Amino acid sequence: MTETKTTSPLESAVHSIAWIHKLGGEQSPTEHPLMKSILAGAQRLLAHHTTKEPITVSQLEQLVTCKADAMASLYMYMYNIRSVVICLLAFAAFLCFDELAKLVLSDVEFKRNMLQLFIESSEMDQYRDGAWLVVASSGKVTCPVALISHYLDRVKLSYDSPLFCQLSKTKFGYKPRLKCVSYTRLRELVLEAFKDITPDI
16 A cells, blocks of 8 residues: 555455355445544545645746746846736735625835736625725836836736736837736646746645
8 A cells, every 4th residue: 555655445345345254144344433433534535635735935936037048038028027927926915716706906006116907806805895905116127116117018908908918929129009918818828928937845
């Protein structure tokens, strides 16, 4: 059992013992509460639990450093800065993909040393009143306030445009479209951004 990392050998032995005793007309010892507890304990012990570690600040720093060269390229700038801003904003404001997908430019307000985001609805907002979230400026390379400011300077969105819009590829680089990035695509962008930093995200 310890070599195979599965309870199958133990379960097979229990069923075999029960079958042999049934054939002989005897009561099976596998019905004893102690045997049942041992089998249940083995099943719990060897159950496969997928645990994922949260993203750390050092991994975000690695992300910004890795994408710095790519963002220096005018052709790939829009694509890469959008991915980095999505990751940093999700981390700093504790946003899920659904909340990121619903953000529009009018939900963003810059104030001195901070950024305010209006979240219209979320899983935690039972009354759907919406809420303002504050993201402070850190002055570090991972500062989402500075990077979202650079992103908005380049993307030139209208007031009611999605904050994270789809991009169309042209021979001069990436050009923003009016459609918002879907929940699924946001998730893909985050996985793609971290694929060389952490394999398990």
